[in-house]
Amino acid sequence: MLKRFNDVVxxxxxxxxxxxxxxxxxxxxxxxxxxxxLGLPFIWTLDLAQxxxxxxxxxxxxxAYRRGAHYTVDIWPENSPRLDFALRIVGLVAAAIVIxxxxxxxxxxxxxxxxGTVESLGISRGWMFIPIPLGGALMLLFLIEALWDTARxxxx
Amino acid sequence: MxxxxxxxxxxxxxxxxxxxxxxxxxxxxxxxxxxxGLPLTSVVNQMYSGIDSFTLLAVPFFMFLGRxxxxxxxxxxxxxxxxxxxxxxxxxxxxxxxxxxMVFASLSGSAAADTASVGSILIPAMKKAGYDPAxxxxxxxxxxxxxxxxxxxxxxxxxxxxxxVSIGALFLGGIMPGMLIGLFMMGYTYVLAxxxxxxxxxxxxxxxxxxxxxxxxxxxxxxxxVLGGIVGGFVTPTEGSILAVGWALxxxxxxxxxxxxxxxxxxLADGAIDFAVPIFTVAGAAIFGWMIAYLGAAQxxxxxxxxxxxxxxxxxxMLIGFLLLVGTVLNPISATLIFLPxxxxxxxxxxxxxxxxxxxxxxxxxxxLVTPPYGICLLIASQIGEVRLGKAMxxxxxxxxxxxxxxxxxxxxxxxxxxxxxWFAPQFF
Numbered sequence: 001m002l003k004r005f006n007d008v009v010x011x012x013x014x015x016x017x018x019x020x021x022x023x024x025x026x027x028x029x030x031x032x033x034x035x036x037x038l039g040l041p042f043i044w045t046l047d048l049a050q051x052x053x054x055x056x057x058x059x060x061x062x063x064a065y066r067r068g069a070h071y072t073v074d075i076w077p078e079n080s081p082r083l084d085f086a087l088r089i090v091g092l093v094a095a096a097i098v099i100x101x102x103x104x105x106x107x108x109x110x111x112x113x114x115x116g117t118v119e120s121l122g123i124s125r126g127w128m129f130i131p132i133p134l135g136g137a138l139m140l141l142f143l144i145e146a147l148w149d150t151a152r153x154x155x156x
Numbered sequence: 157m158x159x160x161x162x163x164x165x166x167x168x169x170x171x172x173x174x175x176x177x178x179x180x181x182x183x184x185x186x187x188x189x190x191x192x193g194l195p196l197t198s199v200v201n202q203m204y205s206g207i208d209s210f211t212l213l214a215v216p217f218f219m220f221l222g223r224x225x226x227x228x229x230x231x232x233x234x235x236x237x238x239x240x241x242x243x244x245x246x247x248x249x250x251x252x253x254x255x256x257x258m259v260f261a262s263l264s265g266s267a268a269a270d271t272a273s274v275g276s277i278l279i280p281a282m283k284k285a286g287y288d289p290a291x292x293x294x295x296x297x298x299x300x301x302x303x304x305x306x307x308x309x310x311x312x313x314x315x316x317x318x319x320x321v322s323i324g325a326l327f328l329g330g331i332m333p334g335m336l337i338g339l340f341m342m343g344y345t346y347v348l349a350x351x352x353x354x355x356x357x358x359x360x361x362x363x364x365x366x367x368x369x370x371x372x373x374x375x376x377x378x379x380x381x382v383l384g385g386i387v388g389g390f391v392t393p394t395e396g397s398i399l400a401v402g403w404a405l406x407x408x409x410x411x412x413x414x415x416x417x418x419x420x421x422x423x424l425a426d427g428a429i430d431f432a433v434p435i436f437t438v439a440g441a442a443i444f445g446w447m448i449a450y451l452g453a454a455q456x457x458x459x460x461x462x463x464x465x466x467x468x469x470x471x472x473x474m475l476i477g478f479l480l481l482v483g484t485v486l487n488p489i490s491a492t493l494i495f496l497p498x499x500x501x502x503x504x505x506x507x508x509x510x511x512x513x514x515x516x517x518x519x520x521x522x523x524x525l526v527t528p529p530y531g532i533c534l535l536i537a538s539q540i541g542e543v544r545l546g547k548a549m550x551x552x553x554x555x556x557x558x559x560x561x562x563x564x565x566x567x568x569x570x571x572x573x574x575x576x577x578x579w580f581a582p583q584f585f
Contacts, residue, residue, distance in 0.1 A: 014425045015421075015425075017424070017425045017428040017429070018420075018421045018422070018424035018425040018428065020428065021216070021220075021424045021425070021427055021428040022420075022424050024213075024216070025217070025220075025398065025401060025402075028213065028217070028394060028395070028398045029398050029402060031395070032391065032395045032398055032399060035395075036390065036391065036395075046210060049210070049213060050208065050210070050213075053207070053212075053213055053216075053435075054204065054207065054208075056216075056428050056431075056432055057207060057431075057432050057435045057436055057439070058432075058436070059432075060428050060429050060431070060432025060433070060436075061178070061432050061433065061436035063429055063432070064429050064432055064433045064436070067429065069429060069433055070176035070177070070178055070179070070433055070436075070437075071176055071177045071178070071433065071434075071437060071487055071530070071532075072171075072174050072175070072176045072177070073171045073172070073174070073177070073485055073529045073530045074174060074529060075172060075529045076174065087173060087174045090173045090174070090175060091173075091174060091175055091176075094170065094175040094179050094180070094183055095179060097179075097182075097183050097186065098179045098182050098183065101182065101186060101196060101199055101200065102200065105196045105197045105199060105200045106200045108197050109197050109200045109201055109204070112197075128204075129200075129204060132200050132203070132204065
């Protein structure tokens with residue numbers, strides 16, 4: 001049930017990521033054209049590019065967490081299920097700490113920045129920071145699934 | 157416990173426990189911030205500040221470029237160019253391997269993309285032609301590290317953006333040492349080919365060479381666009397990267413029609429994940445690097461090294477040894493960001509130019525891409541070649557030695573790195 005729900009969330013997030021990345025390419029492409037061909041420096045393209053960039057990085061990092069795509073260093077021997085289980089537990093605890101920092105302190109930072117404005121886009125500066133707690137919340141969803149997966153074979 | 161010791165110790169313990177590098181950087185920083193009584197909101201604030209840079213936007217575009225090049229026929233076209241240029245020399249496939257990596261390096265900034273694409277074609281071909289499989293794997297992995305030395309290079313972009321050094325000058329500085337390392341690798345291949353009787357491909361004839369060049373001409377416009385634009389001052393690195401992506405997309409989807417347009421969303425989604433991971437690690441490295449600076453580590457390391465030796469060569473050799481060591485466990489982007497203050501402080505102390513220091517540290521850190529436990533290029537190549545990592549590691553050591561040799565040579569002959577930037581971009585000096 002949880003896996004199926006997360007599959008749907010993952011699908012929607014990946015759709016958001018490709019649209020966001022496509023928009024990022026178009027935004028910076030527009031800036032190059034405007035500055036070098038039309039001689040019109042667009043300030044809003046810089047801010048929009050930065051906004052899209054931070055959203056893709058923090059939301060993408062959560063998707064990468066579920067895909068197991070983050071960089072790890074493996075120095076332990078293979079074929080040791082007990083060691084593997086212990087290392088997985090350490091990994092889950094570490095993820096929980098990072099999620100705590102991203103969600104709680106990311107949200108605090110977003111609230112602090114909410115009063116500021118991105119002049120060129122006419123939006124609150126908080127929109128630049130909100131992907132930090134959102135990415136953390138998404139990671140939490142995937143962490144619960146990983147916890148469930150880790151606990152299940154132990155019960156059997 | 158001394159906070160600096162706690163920071164470094166907790167980081168290395170965490171990565172040894174298979175916690176991913178980005179998380180390890182954040183957690184060890186959090187630990188020290190708690191003991192120092194600093195607010196944890198600073199963690200996320202510094203993480204955001206670390207990626208709040210327009211220049212850093214070039215990283216996703218150059219990484220995506222590698223994905224676009226591999227999706228269609230561009231890599232095959234470049235392979236044909238390389239084969240007609242050097243395939244007929246003794247040890248032909250080995251030379252093609254190095255040559256195509258040099259060309260690929262001038263198009264994209266990603267070493268792992270090069271290992272995967274070139275390796276999947278050339279490693280089986282080299283094995284079939286009678287090359288030692290461990291050598292085929294080692295050469296593929298080592299030559300693909302040229303991707304982070306020859307421009308456009310993601311590591312040089314990060315160094316320039318955070319170290320306040322001209323990226324155009326760094327790009328120019330990476331060309332000569334990158335080509336020199338490539339030539340040394342080809343020389344090593346030639347010696348082995350003579351020793352083991354590795355074959356040469358027959359010369360395909362002038363018409364065939366001309367045909368390969370014509371078919372490869374359009375993708376070879378990319379380095380002209382990027383380097384010419386940046387060094388000529390027409391575009392910023394980020395703008396240059398988007399021009400290159402635009403051109404590669406046009407070639408793949410419109411001119412060559414290698415890939416159907418419906419494949420683009422999947423490519424974009426995977427491309428987004430491709431760069432989200434290293435940039436998230438950069439965000440983690442930003443807070444960790446900030447802690448290193450806050451705790452005054454740069455001065456401690458400088459004092460320690462200058463306490464051992466005052467000789468500029470001695471200082472630089474100790475730095476090279478240090479970077480080789482950290483490169484084994486950290487990816488080059490994180491290592492550059494974290495140790496940037498130390499690299500720059502030691503460079504100042506030894507009297508080396510900031511452009512020299514940026515390129516030198518990138519060359520040395522590139523070795524970490526093929527040394528365990530974090531030798532991602534060697535891991536990919538060994539999987540493709542079905543060679544045990546231990547055997548591949550032994551085969552890669554002499555090739556890594558060539559890279560370190562060029563780094564050391566640049567200490568005595570700084571013109572290896574500074575020659576081109578001083579010639580073409582004297583305004584940066």
